[in-house]
Amino acid sequence: MRVPFAFALTILMLAVALHPTTTAADEAVPTGSPPEAVDYGRDIAPIFEVYCVACHTADDANGEFVLDSFADLLGGGEHGPAITPGEPDSSRLFLMVAGRIEPVMPPDDMEGPNEAERALLRLWIEQGAKGPEGDPPVRRMPRTPQIERTSNQPLPITAVALAPQQPHLAVARFRSVEIVEVGSEKTLRTLPEQPGKVNDLRFSSDGRRLVVASGVTGAFGQASVYEVASGERIAELVGHRDILYAAALSPDGKTVATAGYDAEVRLWDLASGELLQTLSGHNGAIFDVAFSPDGAVLATASADETVKLWKVSSGERLDTLAQPQGEVWSVAFTPDGERIVAGSADNQFRVWKFVSRERARTNPLVATRFADEAPLVRLTLTADGQRLIVASAAGRLTMFDTASWSQVSDLPDGSDLISDIAVNPAGDRAVVGSMDGTLSWIDLPSGPEAMAAQGTRFADSPQPIEEIYLTVEALAELQEPTGGENQRSEQAMPLPRGAIVQGVLQAGDGDTAAVDWFRFDARRGEVWMIETQAARDGSPLDSVVQVFDAASQPVLRTRLQAVHESYFTFRGKDSTQSNDFRLFDWQAMELNDYLYSAGEVTRLWMYPRGPDSGFNVYPGTGARWTFFDTTPVTHALQEPAYIVRELAPGESPASNGLPVFEIPYLNDDDGSRQIGSDSRLRFVAPSDGSYKIAVRDARGLGGADFKYRLTLRPASPDYRPRVDKITQPIPAGAGREFRVAIVRSDDYPGPVEFEISGLPEGLHATEHVVIEAGQNEAFGVVWADADVPANQTFAPPRVVARAKILGRVVERAAGDLGELKTGPRPQATLRIVPDIDASSSAGDPDDASATEAVAASETATLRIRPGETISAVVHVDRHGNEGEIRLGNEFAGRNMPHGVFVDNIGLSGLLVLPGSDRQQFFITAAPTAALGPRLFHLTAAIEGGITSPPVLLEVVEE
Structure with a gap:
């Protein structure tokens, strides 16, 4: 499967393509006298397709006239029959096309058939308006403007494939496919021109044949099969009503599966070209297909957020895997046939145990892994099935170990528009194609190298790291090399233990990225602070800092296990807002829970206080904090969010079907909101060794004015x-x-x-x-x-x-x-007293005996247990103020222990009504409230804010 970047991208490639566009109608126009017998499929249907079908389909039938089929054409429209066979001058369709009756068709603002096409249409009617023999043609070409391409930029690479047993690489661009020799990168041959965008390339299991999936958006889909050695086309399979996104050969090479935007799967016999099965059931475009290793089952991935499994021999649907929360763009079987893997737009891939081999059965979900902050557009397995490579829409490549489905390596980033990735048979290299026209090879760590990469992501032992705080006499003042020598990781500038470096982030030159590298040594448990100063000095640099190990692999900070799945409701959040976090199923969440979304980790600080409110997150007011040095970001409405917990070193994730988020030592903008868009990172060395700091711009920019100061110093809390x-x-x-x-x-x-x-x-x-x-x-x-x-x-x-x-x-x-x-004495004073008996007359503000009991107990302590709600009374002594006294809304209880709050306040907040001298109120302690005493008070919104004397509130054990 190759990623469908929607219609806009297809139209863009149509516009930039060098090749001219030829319409089927142009091909049908005779250059001399018409043929003796006009053929509907060859001569007439293309005219209707070009000029008429757009406004006369079953979904959009202007004048109730449908042209989806020949039978519909003969049926006519709201004014009766459109064609009178043998009599063009009595045929309403011809008279409208010829402009002889109103309304003229096509309308005046649209191009209509030329003179030769009208003559052909007239002759067809004179000959009896005969219909097609057999199935009508499916393939049709839209009439599009011819735009000459002027740019020298390479055309986008839309698909790549590596032959399993041959040194061949297939590379697809718009309308073209090249076969390249791996190693020499020499083009061996170019296949015949394709009708439009090529979305998929698949070699046969022996590497001798290649299937190409293409078509024209809104017109038709086509799969072609070629002999690789000769470039000869041995099959052309046309039947889909829209462009193809995927096509695959069965392991035995006898069956071709095709799928695309029309949400249908078709199975073809390769030898005869016969259509064997049409599989219907998806409600959205189908982006990928994959045969099981034995060829008996086909998996399909769709925009309807499901993977479906089909029995190839009968077309029976065996199961629908509906766990994904976004479009499923890629699917594969593991080489041993035991698992199904699929990646989706919810940033996760899922793994199911494959059990529905012969009959319909439920295939259990065995793993869900978060892989990136962006949708997953492609995944592929190595030939031995031991590793999975995942590509995201943000251009990031990640490798996972299939034994535990844990991440073992971050690979070098590709283009932000990765279209496809393929792994060579040996499993040590991958080729990446991108929509910017670039083709790149990357080396894949394997064996001990991959395990070493995995080891650097965690501490040397499953034991917690004991933090070590050091001191240095002075920080060395250094200057970064002016020649850009440290723009490669292997040439990282060495730093002493404590330094301030004046640097300039130079732009990349094609061979090097706009990244500055620094190296320092640390012992296990040492705590270091890494900080940049750029934006505060007026530099255009939006700095990002990240820590890598000696092998230039990212160092893992922690792992967060998702324990509850949610999403943002009502509205999104900007990168500073700390209040009104409205989350689906918030009742299952607790204060101090960590909330993960789009790479940011924050923490729940205050419960929603009514139907029109949401959580406040830390610090409760002002710009929100982030945790684990993650970066504050904007969140969209309905964006996924997760309650997470930190896994201990060596702890295995729970098999709960929810993702595990790996947090590296990386920071863009300071999460404590103290230094603006500059970066600050707290690093605890997981083992003795050498580490590298990478400094880059968040946008990938650089230049002579991108100045910064990098500080490496021991942490000093x-x-x-x-x-x-x-x-x-x-x-x-x-x-x-x-x-x-x-x-x-x-x-x-x-x-x-x-x-x-x-x-x-x-x-x-x-x-x-x-x-x-x-x-x-x-x-x-x-x-x-x-x-x-x-x-x-x-x-x-x-x-x-x-x-x-x-x-x-x-x-x-x-x-x-x-x-x-x-x-002077205010017009009212306040006292907080216990509610002697909330179920008795003490709850009646007009009961005098209750008031006396309350006044007598004013020195008592209020006690509450975690998870409990108690009541108290605010007593008002009025000295002239007989009006309403407001005591606040969600922050009514001042200086209460965190997690203890005034509850059930309603939309108007806590208030004492006019003429009343007391008001019962309720105090709730969250289950997480810390034990111990604390003095709290109430503040009235009168005379600039007067307060009650403080009262002791103690959170006690059960």
Whole structure:
């Protein structure tokens, strides 16, 4: 199968092709006197095909007149018969074509038959308007403009094939196929011109014959079979109503299977050219066909997102493999006949156990593997069946081991428009054809070399790596070579252990890509930071950094096992949005779950808070974070997304039918959102050895102005704290909220505690405000006693942050709360109290005894278990404000433990109704909520935001 790049690409190739276009109607026009007997199939049908059929088919029958068949032609239209045999001057069709009655056909703005064609049509009617003898012709050519090709750019390569037992390579371009000698690359012969785009090439099992699948879009499909040695065409199989995408010879060379855009499969006897079977059942174009090794079963891959299996002898459908979530573009049987493999537009390939050999049976799915961020357009197996090569629409090539279906190597990238790939019989080389006209060979690692490549993707042992943090006295200041010597991986510039390199990313020159390479040594467990500075200095470089091993193989960072499949609903997401992630089946997801989509990993931070909301992802507000140094990207509506978990070193993936995502050490844009579009990567050496850093532009560009600074330094986990000042007076008997925040350095994950000192008498503050592990902010309260005089001013209280990093306490000054002022009593004050008995009259805001019970218990602690919901009461003392008091929406509970939130707030949020002095509310703890106490408060949207005193909320064990 060769990738169908839709109609637009076919039309493009028609436009750029050098060859002139000749229509069937032109061939039918006589140069002298007409033949004695006009033949409908030879002379008349082509005229109708060129000028009439487009507007008169069963699907689009203008005037209820259909020209799909001769019988339809005789049936006429809404005005009766179109043809009166023997009398052209009484035949409505002829009179309209001749322009003698209205409406003239074709319409005035369309070209109609020329004089010779009209004369031929008239003569046919005079001779009795006789129909075809036997089956009508299928092949027809559209009338298209002749555009002379002016570019010297090679025509796109649309298909390639390697002969199994001969040193022959077949290469297809528009309308042409060449046979090339492997090794010398000499063209041995060019096959006769094809009718249009060639989508598939297949050699017979002995390499002596070649089947070519082609046709004309919207017209017909054609498969031709040639003797390779002579170039002689031995069969021409025409019967499809649209272009072919695939054709294959059975292993015994006796049967040809063809398929294409018309969603039908046809089986032909090669010796006689007889049509044996027409297989119908797909609801979309068929992109690939494959015979089982014994030739008894045919597999077909389709745009309807299925693979179907057919019994060749009878045409019976044996099974439909419906697990793919996108168009299936490639299918193959393993050489031993035990497995079926198919790649699809959902970026995954799937493997089924082949059991439906003689009768209809369910073929169980045994593996699903994510292979790339782009649709998989081609897959092929080595002759020994031990390795699978997968090509993506993004031009990436990946090799998998078929014993475990695990990835063993990233191959050199091809063109972004890979059309086909073929592997030689020895399994050590592959040839790649691309739509940019290039043909390239790549070496395939095999045996120990492939296993060595696999080994570099993982740690040396299945044991977790103990991280080692080092220090260096100073970073060496270096200059990259000016001659571009380090643009090849084997010439990587050596770096000392800690360096800053001033570099320029030069453009590639055809032999070298626009990539700069650097080399450094590291021991197992050492943690290094790799960072670029380019965009921050105004450079046009959009940097990407990646770490490779000494053999220039990508180093694997981790593996993520998908455990739940979903997709984006309602709308897509840009690369910064952190809220409203609406996901299918979100109820099965949990806070802190990792969410993988299109190569980006983020993390669920807050549940949807109603029917018109979605998850917030980390950090909860602002630009979203990514994890494992993946890069933030834009997500489309209905784009696949997965809940994933990190596999431990050496852990085997679960056989759950969902993909495993391999995350390399690679970063485009910093996932912590601290340095913009520059790159930052945290690298933990999986083993002792030499490693390489590749620096490139995300767009593949380069030039003299693409300057950058590359830093390689030991990781030093740290944090930078700050506190927001309180700017409004603190009312007597109420409080004001303040916020503390940190910026984490080098992925420091732990908690940070803030302590406030220097508060005057009568003012109080939340003690020990703590930013939890993995979070970036927390909130506290400064409140005043009810008898504190107004209009007092106090010196700014100081705030100090402390954290334990690598076994030592690191203290940082966070600033101060600003100059504090007191104010008069507000028009309302708040208190949070336990709900004494949610099932009793305590839930009635007008019950006086309930109110007294609540007030008496205001010093109690609220306790909640993970997964539990409890109720509490906010009590309002009104001092003039009798209106509605709003306490917030999804962020109503201030400074609650992560995963604990005010629940069931509705569209209006948490509020106290006018005239009421209390409101019950509900607090829910996620199953993942961490155990321990935490002070929280509520903030009312009155007088600039006044708060309740903080209340202790403790998450306790079951």
